[in-house]
Amino acid sequence: MSIAFLGPRGTFSEDAAILHGGENSSRTPFASIPALTEAVETGLCTEAVLPIENSIEGAIAVTLDLLIHQTPLKISAEVMVPVRHFLVTAPGAELSQITTVMSHPQGLGQCRKFLEQCLPNAAQIASLSTAGAVEEVATSTDLTKAAIGPGRAAALYGGQVLASDIQDVHTNVTRFVVLAAEDRPPTGRDKTSLCFTVKKNIPGILAAVLEPFARAGIQLTKLESRPTKLWLFEYVFLLDFLGHHQDEPVARAIAELTDLCEMVKVFGSYPAFPVETLGFLGDFSRSANRPADA
Amino acid sequence: MSIAFLGPRGTFSEDAAILHGGENSSRTPFASIPALTEAVETGLCTEAVLPIENSIEGAIAVTLDLLIHQTPLKISAEVMVPVRHFLVTAPGAELSQITTVMSHPQGLGQCRKFLEQCLPNAAQIASLSTAGAVEEVATSTDLTKAAIGPGRAAALYGGQVLASDIQDVHTNVTRFVVLAAEDRPPTGRDKTSLCFTVKKNIPGILAAVLEPFARAGIQLTKLESRPTKLWLFEYVFLLDFLGHHQDEPVARAIAELTDLCEMVKVFGSYPAFPVETLGFLGDFSRSANRPADA
Numbered sequence: 002m003s004i005a006f007l008g009p010r011g012t013f014s015e016d017a018a019i020l021h022g023g024e025n026s027s028r029t030p031f032a033s034i035p036a037l038t039e040a041v042e043t044g045l046c047t048e049a050v051l052p053i054e055n056s057i058e059g060a061i062a063v064t065l066d067l068l069i070h071q072t073p074l075k076i077s078a079e080v081m082v083p084v085r086h087f088l089v090t091a092p093g094a095e096l097s098q099i100t101t102v103m104s105h106p107q108g109l110g111q112c113r114k115f116l117e118q119c120l121p122n123a124a125q126i127a128s129l130s131t132a133g134a135v136e137e138v139a140t141s142t143d144l145t146k147a148a149i150g151p152g153r154a155a156a157l158y159g160g161q162v163l164a165s166d167i168q169d170v171h172t173n174v175t176r177f178v179v180l181a182a183e184d185r186p187p188t189g190r191d192k193t194s195l196c197f198t199v200k201k202n203i204p205g206i207l208a209a210v211l212e213p214f215a216r217a218g219i220q221l222t223k224l225e226s227r228p229t230k231l232w233l234f235e236y237v238f239l240l241d242f243l244g245h246h247q248d249e250p251v252a253r254a255i256a257e258l259t260d261l262c263e264m265v266k267v268f269g270s271y272p273a274f275p276v277e278t279l280g281f282l283g284d285f286s287r288s289a290n291r292p293a294d295a
Numbered sequence: 296m297s298i299a300f301l302g303p304r305g306t307f308s309e310d311a312a313i314l315h316g317g318e319n320s321s322r323t324p325f326a327s328i329p330a331l332t333e334a335v336e337t338g339l340c341t342e343a344v345l346p347i348e349n350s351i352e353g354a355i356a357v358t359l360d361l362l363i364h365q366t367p368l369k370i371s372a373e374v375m376v377p378v379r380h381f382l383v384t385a386p387g388a389e390l391s392q393i394t395t396v397m398s399h400p401q402g403l404g405q406c407r408k409f410l411e412q413c414l415p416n417a418a419q420i421a422s423l424s425t426a427g428a429v430e431e432v433a434t435s436t437d438l439t440k441a442a443i444g445p446g447r448a449a450a451l452y453g454g455q456v457l458a459s460d461i462q463d464v465h466t467n468v469t470r471f472v473v474l475a476a477e478d479r480p481p482t483g484r485d486k487t488s489l490c491f492t493v494k495k496n497i498p499g500i501l502a503a504v505l506e507p508f509a510r511a512g513i514q515l516t517k518l519e520s521r522p523t524k525l526w527l528f529e530y531v532f533l534l535d536f537l538g539h540h541q542d543e544p545v546a547r548a549i550a551e552l553t554d555l556c557e558m559v560k561v562f563g564s565y566p567a568f569p570v571e572t573l574g575f576l577g578d579f580s581r582s583a584n585r586p587a588d589a
Binding site: 204 | 348349350351352353356375464466468470498499501502503505506508509510512514515516517518519520521522524525526527528530532570573
């Protein structure tokens with residue numbers, strides 16, 4: 002009953018696994034996104050959390066391609082995790098001592114304003130992961146180094162949090178999908194994800210495939226495209242919308258869509274994440290010195 | 296009158312610049328994609344070629360975001376370049392001598408079958424760019440090293456081409472856009488690119504914005520989405536279609552689209568690239584020992 006996530010421990014992916022399975026869930030880190038579906042397909046784990054889109058960076062292509070081309074697993078839940086960055090040091094360090102800041106290049110880039118204003122003279126060093134940078138700094142005795150990374154990593158590795166929520170953009174959220182053998186029965190507040198390729202040489206077909214959803218008043222929450230990889234500049238479209246594929250109007254719209262398509266793959270129906278809870282995920286800055294929870 | 300491209304010399308981006316401006320065009324390499332639009336906006340160059348999508352990897356997000364959020368430049372042309380990989384060594388090396396193969400991780404990944412079959416025991420070393428790996432190998436005296444990279448880089452740096460078209464997938468093509476101060480007048484076989492955000496809380500609005508194009512028989516060639524970055528999980532849609540924005544039916548469809556949108560930005564109209572010419576870009580394998588052309 003373990004949840005596969007993209008490691009190392011302390012990442013935002015582990016935050017997603019905890020948000021889904023609870024603090025006491027069993028969780029197993031893996032080194033790549035394709036390893037996560039492999040882990041569930043082979044029975045190593047029962048569920049996997051995969052990042053699928055970020056509100057600033059956009060789609061995570063490797064996850065979309067796994068869903069389109071490879072895995073038979075279903076989306077059984079979605080989880081949204083705010084990307085909150087923290088300035089972490091070894092215990093006892095002070096801001097004036099810091100001469101070097103380490104993080105994944107994306108972490109450094111997402112905190113550019115804070116670094117310009119508060120640490121303008123610190124050298125910036127790239128590392129392979131934000132959680133890895135926090136581990137390195139938190140477990141060292143060097144008080145001149147700081148890392149930018151997730152609060153859970155600071156707590157896990159015993160780091161000292163000098164500053165909280167130092168990211169430039171506060172609406173930076175990553176959406177994860179939970180993959181499992183089956184999707185979920187209807188709850189009344191569901192979402193469905195699917196992909197399709199349209200039949201060729203039919204003018205206006207993209208408007209036509211969306212029309213049944215419009216007619217049924219089904220709210221689309223996302224439309225995305227990926228290359229088919231079979232031929233040049235032909236696309237697979239990925240569609241998210243509110244409703245469950247067992248709901249009668251949704252089932253009818255999917256049937257009408259299917260008539261106009263060469264291929265339709267329903268990734269699953271699952272409860273929509275309560276977006277209103279974002280921003281209430283706990284105060285990592287105060288929990289940094291708690292014992293590790295994983 | 297110089298064309299800005301993503302360097303170093305010998306990259307597929309330089310191929311795109313040559314295909315657009317000719318062998319004798321003046322070309323200037325830059326180190327990043329945002330530097331390319333900056334170069335034209337500030338007058339350092341008159342045009343820039345930017346990769347916008349690859350037929351396997353999909354959209355190049357940084358280019359889409361520059362077009363959506365930053366640059367006032369217009370798309371004045373598109374160019375498609377097949378991603379053809381070559382096995383390059385220093386002059387005189389033989390296959391049996393090779394113990395190491397260098398390339399950008401994407402180059403190594405795109406030639407996995409060739410490497411497994413023909414160089415199963417060679418160590419694979421990652422480098423920062425395919426063209427850079429070719430330069431390093433071609434200009435060395437070490438006959439045990441080979442690089443995977445573009446044919447033009449082999450020609451440019453005097454490398455020996457041992458094997459040609461070693462990529463696994465032969466329908467691997469990168470599409471580039473040429474940005475300039477103005478787009479182009481109608482030629483009769485044009486494409487138009489634009490982006491839009493729809494008005495909020497109107498059910499079925501995405502089907503509605505596409506309907507005027509369907510009604511006018513305008514063929515969509517691409518629909519893509521990017522995060523607005525302003526708020527969570529709201530999207531900017533990018534649309535490509537056949538026709539020029541000065542054509543009467545296209546102008547009318549854009550006007551109807553605009554009525555349903557919060558924002559519309561027309562990136563420009565430009566001649567559609569003749570896709571039928573792909574695969575006839577010259578034989579790099581025979582030109583590897585020609586003098587550098589740039």
